[in-house]
Amino acid sequence: MLPSISLFGFFELPTYGMIFFVAFVIAVIIALRMAPAYGVLDSDLLYASIYAAIGLAAGAKLMYFISKLPQIIRHFPTFVQLIKVSPVDALAYAFGGLVFYGGLLGAAAGVYVYCRQYKIPAYPFMDITAPLIPFVHGFGRIGCFMAGCCYGIEYHGPFSIQFPYNEMIPELSEVSRFPVQLLEAGMNFIVSAVLFILMKKKKTKTGQLLGIYLIYYTIARFCLEFLRGDLIRGQIFGISTSQIISFILLPAGIILVRGKWIEKKLNRG
Template identity: 40%
Template sequence: MAQLGELMIPYPDFNIFGIEVSAYSLCSVVGMLICVAVFYYMARRRNMLKGDLVYMSLAAIVGMIIGAHILFGITRLGNMIRQLQALSSNKTSSSFDTITDIIMENWNGMVFYGGLIGAMVAIIVYTRKTKLPVLEHMDLYVPIFPLFHTFGRIGCFLAGCCYGIESDFGYAHTHSNGVVVNRFPVQLLEAGLNFLLFLVIFICFIKGIRKGRLLQIYLLVYPVIRFCDEFLRGDAIRGKFLIFSTSQWISIILFIIAIIWLIRPQWLRPIFYPRRKRPKTDRE
C-alpha cells in the first residue's frame, strides 16, 4: 500500500518550551494569527479600521463557537438519547456525574458548518443592531472562512479526526483500538481546495468586486467542495440522514440559497438591507 512517507496519524503532541501542545491546537493558533493579519490588511485597504470591527469580530467568534457546538450536539442527539435511556434502565450506576459526562461527550465537539452559520448570523445581527452596512462588513470576513478552514483541516489531519475512507493510497491511521488502517488524506484535499478558494476570493476582494459578491462566490463554491468531499470521508460521527451526511444536506441548502440570491436577490434583501423606519411627518 502506498503511504505518505512513514507518517503515522494521530501525530504526537509538540513540546514547546516544556509545554505539550496538540497538533490541532498549534494549527489553529497559527491559522488564527495569519487570519488576523489578513483581516487587518483588508480592513485597512477599505478604510474600515474602527472600534466596531473589534466587537463585531468578538461577536463572530462567540457565534462560531456556539454554532459549532450546537450542530455537533444535534448530530449526536440520537446517540445521547440512547445512552441516557441505557443509563436509566440501570439505576444502580446512574449518577449526576455520569449524566453530565454523557451530555458533555455529545456536545463537546464542534462542526465547521455550525461555526460558519453561527459566525454569519452573529455578524448579520451585530451589523443590523448597530445600523452598519451588512454586506460591506461581511466582505471582510468571507476570505477568512476558507483561510482558517485550511489550517483547521491540516490540524484535523495531524490529530487524526475527520479521516478519509480506506484507500491503497494514503497514510497509516492508528485507531483508538490499536488497529492501523491506510486511509485517503481527505483532510489535506479539503485544505488545499479551501486555500485555492481563499486565493480566488481574496483576489476578487483586491479587485474591488461589488459588495456581497464575495459571499455569493463562497456559498456557490464551498458547498460543492464539501458535498463531493463527504463521499471520501470515512468517519461516521458527523451524522447521516437518508443517503447523505448532515454536511451534505447543509451544503445543498446553502447552495440553493446562493442560487436564489443570484437570480432573485430581492428575496434576500430584507436580511442584508433592513428597512429603515421613516420619520414621522406633521401630516401623519
C-alpha cells in the same frame, strides 16, 4: 499525526486548537488591512471578530450535538446512565466535537448580532470575510489531519495514509485511509486565493464573493463527504448532516451571486 504539542515539558496543547487559533489571528490581521477599503472601522472589525469567535465556538458545538442527537435518542437509557456515572464523559460525548457548518453559521450570527446592536451595515463584512473563511478553514483541516479526526475512507492507492494507533479513535489505524483532510485543505487554499484575486480586481458586487464561496464549498463538501470514513457526524437516510446543510446553503450562495437582493437592500438603506 501529532494530536498535541508539549510546551516546556509542563503541559500539552492540542495541535488543532493551536493551528486554528494562529490562522484565526492571521485572518483578523489581514481583515484589518482590508477594512478601510470597505469603510469598516478597525474597532468594529475587532469587536465583530470577538462576536464571531464566540458564535463560531457555540455554533460548532451545538451542531455537533445535533449531529449526535439521533444516537443519543437511540441509546437514551445508556446515555442517562453515563450522566449518572460520569457527567464529564457524558458532556464530552454530546459536545466533544466541532462541526464546521455550525461554526460558520454561528460566526455569521455573531457578526450579525454585533452589527444590529451597534447599527452598522453588515454587508461589508461579507466581502472582507469571504476569502478568509476558506483560508482559516484550510488550516483547520490541517489541524484535523494532525489530530486524526475527520478522517477518510479506507484507501490503498497513491497518497494513502496509515495513521498510528490512537486510543481515542481506535478504528483510525485499522486500515490505510484517503487523506481527505489534506485534499479539503488544498481546495480551501485554492478558493481563498481565487477570491483574493477577484477582490483585488474589484469586479464583484457586494456579497458576490461570499456567494461564490458558498456555491463552491457546498458543492465541494457534498462530494467530499463520500470520501469521509468517520461516522460520528450523523446521517439521515444515508445522507450526512453536512450534505443536508450543503443542499440548504447552496441557494443562498446563488442568491448572493445574483446580487439583486442585496442591491435592493442597499438602495432601500
